[in-house]
Amino acid sequence: MQLRVLGCHGGETPKHRTSSFLVGDSVAIDAGAITSSLSLGEQERIRSVLVSHPHMDHVRDLATLADNRCQQGGSTLEIVGIPETIEALRKHFFNDIIWPDFTKIDAKDGPTVRYVEVQANQAADVEGYEVTPVLVNHTVDTSAFIIRQNGKSIVYGGDTGPTEDLWTQINALDDLQALMMEVSFPNDETDLAWASRHLTPEMLSSELDKLTQSDALPILLYHIKPTFETRVLRELAEVRGRNLQILQLGDEFLL
Template sequence: MELHVIGCHGGETPKHRASTFLIDGTLAIDAGAVTRGLDLDQQGKLEACLVSHAHLDHVRDLATLADNRCQMRSAPLVVAGSKATIQSLKQHFFNGVLWPDFSVIPSGTPGRSTIEFLELDDEVPTVVAGRTVRAIAVSHTIDCSGFVVESNGASLAYSGDTGPTDRLWEVLDATPNLRAMLIEVSFPDREAGLARVSGHYTPASLALDLKKFRRAASTPTFLYHIKPLYQREVETECSRLTGLSLEVPRIDDVFRI
């Protein structure tokens, strides 16, 4: 599969974009930058968006994406996430006040809506945009899921926003065809207290957790969600970690998984 980095930071400036990764041009993971990073043609080709959790830096571009696709008479966009995440999107985002409820506004497909919400049961393999997706609960301040996306016998993992966690690493350890991981790291080690209360990794806490995964040395690990203020500091700390396959991707990088 082709992994296109649309946004890979834990905040936004003109040089940093919030989280969005694109698989084979049709499946987005998180929507922090899905309209600021994709042109209209690319937005129209999306079939689904996996949403790790309801925090704004992961969902905000769903607003403009739905609006654009509605005008383009695109096919329905599947928005998939845990039951709690979908409930939050319905109640707090597409609620007819903060933004129109695009799940009742027609798409270009007769009888179907611009957005179709799909609730993912924890760890139950579910087909989304032609791939098999599993959602795994991780450890954040609100309900948050990581994902394992499988396509043509290769799997890609996405951590979502998380601090130290167990189940994700157990699942990845038991996923033999795992080709790469997108793993969050947000704060430098000197901000470990802030990372702890906000449910995020620092390089040191991530390195400890990677010991739970037996193939950490050989599995390409793309680090994302670094806060813009700490970009250089976190990268320097990560560069000192040994025995791992860490890489910090840049906006518009493309990887073949």
């Protein structure tokens, strides 16, 4: 499976972009940095966007992606998420006030955007990938995604504070190639991390104590807040015994 990092930060500056990843060339995970990272041609090849939750840093580029798609006359863009995520997008985002309702505006052979609801713990086919949402612990209903193709799986953790079910499901996987996991705030901002349902390096370390997969498993970290980047990176260096990798913009993996 090909994985490309479009955005991997918990905030934005000219050097930081919010969460967005590309699997192959047709499936995006979250939409924090799609149109700011990809050419029109690359955008047009995206058929589906998996959306973990409706927070702005994960959905913002759905607006500009849909707008470009409509003008390009390309294929219908599928927005895939748990029902709560789809409902929030319908009500608060593509609501004909903040932005047009692109489910009612045609691109080529159908609507510009179509919503696809997927259920927690149920595998669904998305562009030839088997995608299973798993609920995690955030301030709004949020899902992680297990993504599998050709007997290999990766996990995208979404935004989450300390959680349980995700670890149970991760530990049951026998084909896991990489775990993408958030870490946002430094250790002395633990109160803020708890309140906003995010992780600090220490909280991440405690979470990883629940992981029974091999110590060699690549754990790809994203969502560090730019303001706290130096401190979080220093504190992550003190987390031992796991194969932690800090994601960078433009990173590409073959998993």
